[in-house]
Amino acid sequence: MSGIPFLPVVKVRLRYSKYGKVRFLSHRDLARIVERSVRLAGLPVAYSEGFSPRPRLHFGLALSTGYESDAEFFDVDLDPSKGDPGAVEALPGRLAPCLPPGVTVTAAVLLDPGTPSLQEAVTSCTWRFELGPTDDAAASELAAEVAGLLAAEQLVVTLERKGKQVDEDLRPLILGLSFERTVDGDGVLHAELGTKPRSVRPAELLAAFRSSPEPQRVVRTHQWTMRDGQRCEPIGLVAPSPHAEVRAS
Amino acid sequence: MSQGPTPNPGFAAGSESIWGRLEPLLSRVQKPARYIGCEAGAREPQWGPGKVSWLLVYPDTYEIGLPNQGLQILYEILNERPDAVAERAYAPWIDLEAELRAHGVPLFSVDTHRPAGAFDLLAFNLSAELTYTNLINCIDLAGVPVRAAERGPDDPYVVAGGHCTYNPEPLADFLDFVVLGDGEEVVSEITEVMVAHRGAPRETVLRALCRVEGVYVPSAYEVTYEGQRLVAVEPRWPEAPERVEKRTVADLAEWPYPKNQLVPLTEVVHDRLNVEVFRGCTRGCRFCQAGMITRPVRERPADQVRTMVAEGLRRTGYDEVALTSLSTADFSGIADVVKGIIDDPACGGNVSVSLPSLRVDAFGVDIAAELQKGRRTGLTFAPEAGTWRMRQVINKLIREEDLYEAVESAYSQGWRRVKLYFLTGLPTETDEDTLGIAELGRNCVELGRKHTKSPSVTVSVGGFVPKPFTPFQWFGQNTVVELQRKIHLLRDEVRKNRGVQMKWHDPRASLAEGLMSRGDRRLGRVVEEVWRRGGTFQEWSECFRLDLWEEAMATHGLDPDWYTYRHRTEDEVLPWDHLSAGLHKDFLWQDWQDSLAEVGLPDCRWTPCYDCGACTGYGIEHIVASATPPAGGSQGTGQDLGTGGLLPPVLAEAVPVSISAGPSGAGAGGAA
Ligand code: SF4
Numbered sequence: 001m002s003g004i005p006f007l008p009v010v011k012v013r014l015r016y017s018k019y020g021k022v023r024f025l026s027h028r029d030l031a032r033i034v035e036r037s038v039r040l041a042g043l044p045v046a047y048s049e050g051f052s053p054r055p056r057l058h059f060g061l062a063l064s065t066g067y068e069s070d071a072e073f074f075d076v077d078l079d080p081s082k083g084d085p086g087a088v089e090a091l092p093g094r095l096a097p098c099l100p101p102g103v104t105v106t107a108a109v110l111l112d113p114g115t116p117s118l119q120e121a122v123t124s125c126t127w128r129f130e131l132g133p134t135d136d137a138a139a140s141e142l143a144a145e146v147a148g149l150l151a152a153e154q155l156v157v158t159l160e161r162k163g164k165q166v167d168e169d170l171r172p173l174i175l176g177l178s179f180e181r182t183v184d185g186d187g188v189l190h191a192e193l194g195t196k197p198r199s200v201r202p203a204e205l206l207a208a209f210r211s212s213p214e215p216q217r218v219v220r221t222h223q224w225t226m227r228d229g230q231r232c233e234p235i236g237l238v239a240p241s242p243h244a245e246v247r248a249s
Numbered sequence: 250m251s252q253g254p255t256p257n258p259g260f261a262a263g264s265e266s267i268w269g270r271l272e273p274l275l276s277r278v279q280k281p282a283r284y285i286g287c288e289a290g291a292r293e294p295q296w297g298p299g300k301v302s303w304l305l306v307y308p309d310t311y312e313i314g315l316p317n318q319g320l321q322i323l324y325e326i327l328n329e330r331p332d333a334v335a336e337r338a339y340a341p342w343i344d345l346e347a348e349l350r351a352h353g354v355p356l357f358s359v360d361t362h363r364p365a366g367a368f369d370l371l372a373f374n375l376s377a378e379l380t381y382t383n384l385i386n387c388i389d390l391a392g393v394p395v396r397a398a399e400r401g402p403d404d405p406y407v408v409a410g411g412h413c414t415y416n417p418e419p420l421a422d423f424l425d426f427v428v429l430g431d432g433e434e435v436v437s438e439i440t441e442v443m444v445a446h447r448g449a450p451r452e453t454v455l456r457a458l459c460r461v462e463g464v465y466v467p468s469a470y471e472v473t474y475e476g477q478r479l480v481a482v483e484p485r486w487p488e489a490p491e492r493v494e495k496r497t498v499a500d501l502a503e504w505p506y507p508k509n510q511l512v513p514l515t516e517v518v519h520d521r522l523n524v525e526v527f528r529g530c531t532r533g534c535r536f537c538q539a540g541m542i543t544r545p546v547r548e549r550p551a552d553q554v555r556t557m558v559a560e561g562l563r564r565t566g567y568d569e570v571a572l573t574s575l576s577t578a579d580f581s582g583i584a585d586v587v588k589g590i591i592d593d594p595a596c597g598g599n600v601s602v603s604l605p606s607l608r609v610d611a612f613g614v615d616i617a618a619e620l621q622k623g624r625r626t627g628l629t630f631a632p633e634a635g636t637w638r639m640r641q642v643i644n645k646l647i648r649e650e651d652l653y654e655a656v657e658s659a660y661s662q663g664w665r666r667v668k669l670y671f672l673t674g675l676p677t678e679t680d681e682d683t684l685g686i687a688e689l690g691r692n693c694v695e696l697g698r699k700h701t702k703s704p705s706v707t708v709s710v711g712g713f714v715p716k717p718f719t720p721f722q723w724f725g726q727n728t729v730v731e732l733q734r735k736i737h738l739l740r741d742e743v744r745k746n747r748g749v750q751m752k753w754h755d756p757r758a759s760l761a762e763g764l765m766s767r768g769d770r771r772l773g774r775v776v777e778e779v780w781r782r783g784g785t786f787q788e789w790s791e792c793f794r795l796d797l798w799e800e801a802m803a804t805h806g807l808d809p810d811w812y813t814y815r816h817r818t819e820d821e822v823l824p825w826d827h828l829s830a831g832l833h834k835d836f837l838w839q840d841w842q843d844s845l846a847e848v849g850l851p852d853c854r855w856t857p858c859y860d861c862g863a864c865t866g867y868g869i870e871h872i873v874a875s876a877t878p879p880a881g882g883s884q885g886t887g888q889d890l891g892t893g894g895l896l897p898p899v900l901a902e903a904v905p906v907s908i909s910a911g912p913s914g915a916g917a918g919g920a921a
Contacts (some may be wrong), residue, residue: 019266024281029515036512041567098566100287100510100514109313157409 009046009056009087010078011111015235016093018069022102027062030103030113034059034074037098040156043091044082060118060234061125061199061223069220071125073118073234078108107235116206118223118234123192124175126192127202129215134187138211139179142187146179155208171206173200192224255921267354274348283311284345286337286359289512289565292328294336294360301443303335303436304368304405308375308383311339311359315511316519319411320374320574322506323432333440336360336368340383341390343786349390356390365391369443370406375413375420378765379758379788382389382780384409385423394449395777397425397468402451406481408439408579409753414465415495415542416825419765421467422773425451426458428465428702429828430495430542432725433504435463459488463496465828472770477811479746479769482827487689494829496544501528503559512565521569521603522561526554526586530575531853531871534633535644535844538716540575540725544719544863546854546872552588558590561599571603578608578616579685579854588620604632610651614658625667628659634675635685642677642846644840649689656693660700667693672760673735674713674727676843678762683735685750686710687742694748707750708743709738712759716766718830722823725816726763729795732756741885757795761787763813764798769824772812775801831863852878 018030025033035055038045047053056077063069078085086094092105099105115121135140149155155171176192193200202218224231273907275281296302305324307314314320320337336358339347349355356365365371371391373384388395393404399405411429417427429433438461445452455466469489473481477594484491498504511520528542549557558570570590577583579704590602600622607613609630617628632652633645640647656667671686690708693723697704712732717719736753743751764772778801779787779794786792802809817823819838826834836859840850853859854871855878864870 020289021285025514026280026282026283029282032516033514036566040570065281095498100289102287 008079008081008088010080011075011113011115012078012085012088012091013073013075013109013111013115013235014095014105015073015107016074016105018063018072020068021103022100023066023068026065028061030063030072031057031074031110032101033103033150035093038076040098041094042083043094044079044085045074046077046079046082053187058117058228061122061195063220064201064203067090067202067218067220070106071080071220071223071233073179073223075118075166100173109235121225121234122195122223123226124194124224125220126176126190127205127221128204128217128218128221128222129191129202129213130219131189131213132216133185134181135185139181139187141211142179142189142213145211146177149174149208150177157204157208159204165221170200170204174197174205177205187213252331258628267357267364270352270354271362273343273359274352274354276343276350277282277716279342280515283339284341284357284364285514286342286361287514288315290507290509291360292324292335292509293823296329296334299332299444299447300368301333301440302368303333303370303372303440304338304365305335306340306356306365306371306373306384306387307337308340308373308380308387308830309377309786311340311513311515311519314339314374315513315517316523317376318507318523318525319432321511322504323372323436325507325509327436328439330437330440332444334588336363338365338387340380340387341890342785343792344384346390346785348473356387357391366405367418368405370408371490373407373411375407375409375411377419377788378413378762379793381413381734381765381776382421382785382787384420385777386785388423389780391743393886395780396422398422400451402666406443406451412539412542413765415538415828415830416469416767417465418709418770418824419768419772419776421770424467425715426454426464426466429493429830430461431498432496433498435461435507437498438462439464455793456488456827457690459490462494465493470827474771475502476810479618479822480823482824494867495831497545497831497863497867497869498528498547500555500872501547502872505553508560508571510561510565512567518569521571521824522558522565522567523571523573524554524557524561525549525574526572526577527574528582529871530579532576532579532829533840533850533852535642535720535840536633536713537575538677538719541719541832543575544861545832545869546788548581548874549789551582551589551874554586555589555593559593569601569603571605573605576601576606576608577604577615577638578606581681581788581873584616584619586842587838591619607754609647614655614662617659618662625663625665626666626670630655632689633672634668634678634682635671635687635689636682638847639678639682639685641676641849643672643675643726644844644849646849652689653692653696653881656697657699660697660704662756665701667704667705668695669693669706669708669732671710672713672731673739674708674756676724678720678735680735680738684742685738686739690743690749690751691746694746697748704748705750706748707752710739710751710753712736712754712756714759714762714766717823717825718832720835720837720838720844722767723817723819723821723841725814726759728740728810728814729760754788755793758790758793760786760795760813761793761798763804764809767824771807774805775807778804824844829866831866833860833862836861854878 035057040196045055047055058075060073063072088108088110091108096106152171154169156167157170159166175194175195178190180188191205208214222233225234263267275284279701303321307317309319324335327333337360338356338358374705374813384905385395388407407426408426409424410432414427414429417424435645442457446457459469459536461464469484469486470482471485527546529543529546531544531546532538587602607617609632609700632641632647673683690706693706694704715724715726731758743749777798782797784797854873
């Protein structure tokens, strides 16, 4: 595919990672940065109608301030009548110099018309919690806790919603949970958390642990959608994220 | 800064990044993005042996400090020099400060997260008196002794610049030196002195700095008091001049900075491209320190403005640019410049232009109309006072008909909200003047009704605090109680009118501001004590603690009334008499007398020079492209001083100011 076919509006989905100092940016900050970067890169962005036209950008599930990610996404509508959008494969390279260090566009694809929005499509996210040096006792306690949480029929947590205390069962939204210890002795939790009917926040899962683990880093590694009954990512990565390799070492 | 085995001992001693220690703390604080730096346009600081390292500190939050243009200009100029490196720091908010102190992490730069103590200079931008306790807090967080006298050979030099440094005396104990006026040239001269004297004892370096024009070394002066009265401030070293003159950049065209305005990753105030179109203002508003101390007017060539806008937009990706100055509508040919930017394809089409201040006449609104083609929400004007008499006193010569024309023009062109700025507590202010504010508001709503169903007018009222190097520097400011009374009086009057809303600043803060504004060195102990008792971020209303200021004054046997509410006499030695903004003291005194006589003064850009001293003293002059005043009403011509209000022109002989030794409520001509 070399060049975007001439259509009234071309929808493109981009994937990016967020690592390092920029993990402290809020979702809102990042949305503004992305908006400025597409303008700086000279992409012919379509604008909304009305008094104060806004560039037509659509963001997926918010990532909490402080977390890192290999799997963030946004959609942008391009207007070929405003300029040649160029090849979709070239977009990551064009955006790179316009983004702060640590925010890296890793893939871009054209969207078929009628593709559901990110908010709608994503059904779960996979998270990695890096706990740092974990001794044998702590490790076996965590492993036991993970087993206990998975064995539980329900997991009622009390949440504050609109000023009221509400009880919610977390268990149906914990789709996967495991604990491992790396060769260096660092503890790592992996969890897949559902987003329907509501997103479970990583902090809620951690609060369900008696040992209240305090991860040094929390990384969203995947977001998942269902296509033809298959679990898949909104955009697959051709190659693993550059950070994934760095971090694994 | 002693000569050690390595050329830059400061650099060698603990200059590694503290990011690893900071990172875990950031997960626990509000808005951590303000501590990470990473702005587009930020320089990769080139540290190297022998370089003079500057940490430019804004003693308020990142959101307020990042956009500061003065700091960004110096950041670029210093980093362009082969012998200097500059980074930036901002005051950590209270939550992070607690974490830093609990974990022994020092104040840091946001560029490379180096500890503040690793720099040769901590250079503070002082734009507001209520940040003084933050300055001390930042020095302390840097791990540096807060008192200059206690600093050792390896400690950084603490320096301040900015508008407040025209009376730095309350901070004299904490500052090694101070810079008066424009910083563009003097930072290089200071750098050269630091290079030449690297490793020399502190006093040697300070003596050398005394020779740099615009540099004031407080410890080089002896202060003498007689009882409460200050009687002399005299040099104790031969290098120290009797009077320190400010620095003025003669031609802005030589300084097209910032070239790479920083684009923050998180929200800040004034988040847009800012291009300074001129510096200085000679409208002569008597309450306005900024106007007085930045004379004369130096316009940037229109072509350079256009280039800086086009380049800046292209580099930053902003879609909004503000043309900044103290009164941008006065820029020669402003209408053409604005139109040029909006129509310039190099500016990308979708650009919005804003002017931080609008002139109060139909011309001002026409420019605003040019700027805001789309949705028109609110426009802001600053008549500053409610009656023509009062506006003559302050020399803000706006005729009522000009204000009404402007407001009517705004409503008729689709604006729905008008905001009017006023001061209260001005010299000679009577209740009639105060209530005049309500009347202006009411009349503006009436005008709006002709064009829209529900026009809204907001009057915003601030308590006046006299500033050094203005004609009002002799005026005893209104007491907190008096300001409160006036605000309530006005509020009750405003309430009678639907459509007028009123906002006001906390008058209690005006006391602390007044103490710092015109205080002497004895107030150093007060600032220090307020800081020690936790009084930081005093300009934030939720943090302001009047009790701390009052208690600290009492502890040190100082009388707040004497410092703030007392009228000064002509022969009194003012704490800043050994400093100079170019303005002749007798010019200021005469202007004070004229003010009391309700006599206006024209703008010297377009009328003959009256020798205030700002040009004549330094051999410079205005740089103004157009020799004729801009079109418009009273604000345009600057000539029609006698017309205007309901009152006939007053050209009376100067009347003596009624001086009261004690607190004054109603002001110099006190009629309330
Ligand atoms: S010296 Fe003369 S021209 Fe210059 S600012 Fe003063 S009055 Fe105006």
